[in-house]
Amino acid sequence: MSQSNVLEQVCLSQKFTVSYEYPVVFCRNAFDPTNETLANLINNKHESPCVLPIFDEQVSLLHPELKSDVSTYFSNIGVECLPCLVLEGGEGCKNNESLIDTLYAEVEMHKIDRHSYFLVIGGGALVDAVGFAAATAHRGIRLIRMPSTVLGQNDAGVGVKNAVNFHNRKNFVGTFAPPFAVVNDFTLLDTLTARDKRAGIAEAIKVALIKDATFFEELYATRHALANFEAKATEKMIIKCAKWHLDHIANGGDPFELGSARPLDFGHWSAHKLEQMTHNALRHGEAVAIGIALDTIYSALMQHISIEQADRVVELLLDLGFELNHPILLDLDIVKALDEFKEHLGGDLCITLLSDIGKGFEVNEIDDAEMLNAINQIKSI
Ligand SMILES: NC(=O)c1ccc[n+]([C@@H]2O[C@H](COP(=O)([O-])OP(=O)(O)OC[C@H]3O[C@@H](n4cnc5c(N)ncnc54)[C@H](O)[C@@H]3O)[C@@H](O)[C@H]2O)c1
Ligand SMILES: [Zn+2]
Structure with missing residues (x-):
């Protein structure tokens, strides 16, 4: 009797549940040495994670003290802080394919692994683009979002989506990936233009x-x-x-x-x-x-x-x-x-x-x- 090469239909079933939880904290002056918000979020007891701070160019320009505050803050709590990366913000960054390359290159160069953090401080657009790179590099690097616009803090930065634009189509490429945490620091909003305060x-x-x-x-x-x-x-x-x-x-x-x-x-x-x-x-x-x-x-x-x-x-x-x-x-x-x-x-x-x-x-x-x-x-x- 010859064995048929046609398999009878086999259907296995797969089912599991993953529950997600992430804090969305509202505060002021997150990098003041006495503010424990970020220190409490980054649990470094059993690991030696590193943090890559990524700044919206406008935030970096208008809050000139922030870069050194960030590195001092992390060094105080014993977390390795990589050199800050400053990137173009605004919708243009979601159209800029090289921005994702830049972020992947940072991951490779600094050996940023799945237990380390991207800390993005910027408008909803940069948060979206960095979120996409974080979700896809090594299939997921921890992402702490610090949205710096009204719209970022009340909408774009708190959810589970990220995206970049492609061929002039908005949010054409992206993923669903909950962040590790969201820290909404109201002091960041002080430097927004009236337009951006209103838009959100x-x-x-x-x-x-x-x-x-x-x-x-x-x-x-x-x-x-x-x-x-x-x-x-x-x-x-x-x-x-x-x-x-x-x-x-x-x-x-x-x-x-x-x-x-x-x-x-x-x-x-x-x-x-x-x-x-x-x-x-x-x-x-x-x-x-x-x-x-x-x-x-x-x-x-x-x-x-x-x-x-x-x-x-x-x-x-x-x-x-x-x-x-x-x-x-x-x-x-x-x-x-x-x-x-x-x-x-x-x-x-x-x-x-x-x-x-x-x-x-x-x-x-x-x-x-x-x-x-x-x-x-x-x-x-
Ligand atoms: N992922 C989501 O669920 C979601 C939801 C809503 C919106 N979005 C996306 O969010 C984006 C819009 O975000 P947005 O309104 O924050 O605009 P934006 O990110 O374009 O920022 C507006 C301008 O403000 C500048 N800026 C940022 N922070 C600043 C600060 N503290 N002081 C001075 N200038 C500052 C930016 O550089 C930019 O020039 C869109 O791309 C939209 O698609 C995403
Ligand atoms: Zn919207």
Whole structure:
């Protein structure tokens, strides 16, 4: 009897659970020798790790004392601190392929292993790019993020994603990789331009609109303090926004975004396109503010919320100083932008709209004519 070379179907099953936990600490002056935040995070009792500090060029320029403070801090706690690396920040760094090469070269040169740390201090863009290099070098080097922008601290720096751009496509290459820790040092924010202080507030409005009416009311009530970047209101807004982002990742049922729904991307389908169309002249947060206005007005046009509710959202954005009526809006190709967003999501088109202030819901279709109407309404603001 000849043995068949066709195997009967064999199907083994593999199942395991990995739980993740990482601290997101809010503090001031993280490198003051008396501040134990970082010392407590880096457990060096049984290992001899090293730390590679990576600075956003702007942070390094505007906080000239920081590089020596960082090395003194780590030498005080007996952790080897490698020479600081200063890299270009801003969206350009996510377009710069050589930046990832530079980081891999550092790993190789200093023999940085999976028990050692990248410590990135910079805006959301640099945090994203360094996060990608950290996640892929040796299949994962520990990453401590110290976001230095409002948007970095309340959104980009606290989650599980990282990415770089490719062929002019935003976040085309990236991974899901939780950080080792996040340290949000409010003192870093002092040197931000008004634009960058403002831009990050858009993500707080976004999360309030889809999740938390009380938070929206707080933002509305403190809008003048926020517009003046008063520390108390700003810090409260950052902590609450970061908390909602963390809550969504932990309890939203899809931390690694395997489905198509992406509620935290409210207002982002157009924002991504507007950023690209302006060659990043618009900051991410500024584009998100326009995207929020657009999808809020569209929600009202589709009668999911009232005109008065939409007006309040627009009023909040304007009072904060966002420019909604940007000339580039006229060139927005709705169909193309939605199509690219669908590709970015994978699967069905899924757009978050508002059914109330504090309540997002998903739709799978957009009425192009009504969306054009929404654009025209913004044009007349
Ligand atoms: N991974 C995620 O989940 C996630 C979420 C949201 C946004 N993002 C990404 O975050 C990026 C936007 O981040 P951003 O808004 O922080 O902008 P950014 O990183 O582009 O920074 C804006 C500017 O501020 C400078 N800067 C940084 N810190 C500074 C400081 N303390 N003082 C003075 N200048 C400083 C930067 O050099 C840059 O020129 C986008 O690329 C976006 O895609 C990622
Ligand atoms: Zn965003």
